[in-house]
Amino acid sequence: MSLLDVRDLSVVFQRRGERPFTAVDKVSFSVEPGQTVGLVGESGCGKSVTSLAIMGLLPRRGNKVTGEVNFDGADLLKLRPDDMRDRRGRDIGMIFQDPLSSLNPVVPIGVQVAEVLERHRGMDRKVAMKEARELLDAVGIPDPMRRLKEYPHQISGGMRQRALIAIALACKPRLLIADEPTTALDVTIQAQILTLLKQLVDETGTALIMITHDLGVVAGLCDTVNVLYGGKVVERAERHELFARPRHPYTHGLLNSVPRLDSPRGERLHAIRGSVADNIPWVEGCAFAPRCDNVVDACLEGTPPLEPTATGGDLRCNNPVSEEVAVP
């Protein structure tokens, strides 16, 4: 049985006097225990909203969340707020994008780590601080005794992200959601953080949902990848399959736009035409059609269905990239 099973999750932002906006449109995916699943897509495709909806962290007003989020036999969307609060941090941890603004600036690191231990594991402050020291040590923060007493602005960005990971993993959650955990960091630190995440996931058996726009992160970490476009999953495949034979023109375009060391000098980087703003509503056709090189008439006649592929993935496309013109 899957650890997390998201079924037809939709999030509609509805403000009074404005047209409703569907940020996440019937997204389904599942995560097995210990598995790492990637949610990939460009800005505005609904990655972060999906994660916030799973965590029940969207504002109470102004949006409608429908579908099912089955975690460990319970539908998280139907839980009472108190029960959900008990699960957050204990069963599901979350790591955010910006490590500086995600830490409370006026509370020392140690207290912030201890807080979640006190909350979910009923430790008193003394025991929690001791445990916090070990956690900071485990995520590779040097001299943890000293860091416990320091404030977020006094430590480096990489260390802050490590501290956030320590906090998220403090209660040994079974699922960890990482929302672009490396975006605010420079490349060397990114690599360190990703290695750390990989190592912790392997050690603890925590399942990981990796939300990112960076295909490099996906390549190094994820078992399965869901590619999102305009709030819908357009392609789902096992990692090697996706990188070797991307079928959806969007995925293909994304992979082509990654700079490669072995490409000829002076060659222009491939880009996907247009921007996310040039899309059409899914009810009218394929949202990616205006930017697609493979567009056919069927693309403008209703939503293409998400159909299983021969290689065990799923694909939502009328005219997929043939396997022969795959990425070199």
Add this chain to the structure above:
Amino acid sequence: MSDPITRPTVGTPRESVDSSAVEEKREGTLPRGIDRLGERKRARLEQLAQATADKGGVSLLRDAFRRLRRNPTAIVGASIVALFVLVAIFAPLLAPHDPAQRFDELTKNLTVDSIPGASSEFPFGSDPLGRDFLSRMIHGSRQTLFVGVLATLIGLALGVLIGAIAGAFGGWVDNILMRVTDVMLALPALLLAISLVAMASRSSQWTVILAVAIVNVPIFARLLRGSMLAQRESDHVLAARALGVKQGSIVLRHMLPNAMTAVIVQATLTLSTAILEAASLSFLGLGDPDINRAEWGLMLGVDGQRYFEVRPELAYYPAIAIIVVALGFTLLGEGMREAIDPKSRR
């Protein structure tokens, strides 16, 4: 950000180590010298490690305090405030005479059109009742400080309570509380204070304090509510919610402390307006009716006004005292605002 304080301490031991090592080589045998040199090197490494370790981190407050000390206007403000507080605390020791006692030397020269001026025993001269004016001025500082601080603290407490509730709950609670503060803000401060004092059956020191406090409540409430709402949307509050932290701890540990800085700065600035408002109420005759109590606003309002043509100093001294003290608090408050405000950080 290199720390200018640790630099010199890092530099000096190196020189001393070098010079002593050279001396060692010159006089002693070579192997012993090298051995000692290694030892010293190790000692110095330890010393350096110590220096960086000791530096540790500075908390937000200490950081703000350091910036405050570099700001000359804040220093001036702080000096004025410190002097004022010291005078108020040690008033009975500093005042040469009892402020309520009428002196025969002064009363015998007292007529309708002449009030004794400065003499060696009474540097500020007499007040219209033959009391020592300097002693009354010094004792007046206590009253001013007491009223100002207490009024600000009460206003701060009530304002923080209202603002925190409004900012934490939002929705209709916020709406109701903010409409009430709107009503209070719509009235001019002094007019509101006068009406509040007038409502009391008998005016006393406490009616003044309460009136000034209540006038300042909506300012604090508004300010705190605004920054609480901003905090509610902040990433670290979202992160805390993602950890399942309870609502109460989120408000008290994650939102309130981050929202308080603006309010604390406002409190310093409010101290000066509270002093001015309390003085204004006394000036208008709405303060403490006890004529023996020395109070700057009252001295300025009653004696200063009535005898302005006979002895203008009776008005000048209290007026100058009020202005300088209010200025001191304002300068200090502005300095604090600059020091704490992260946007002005260089």
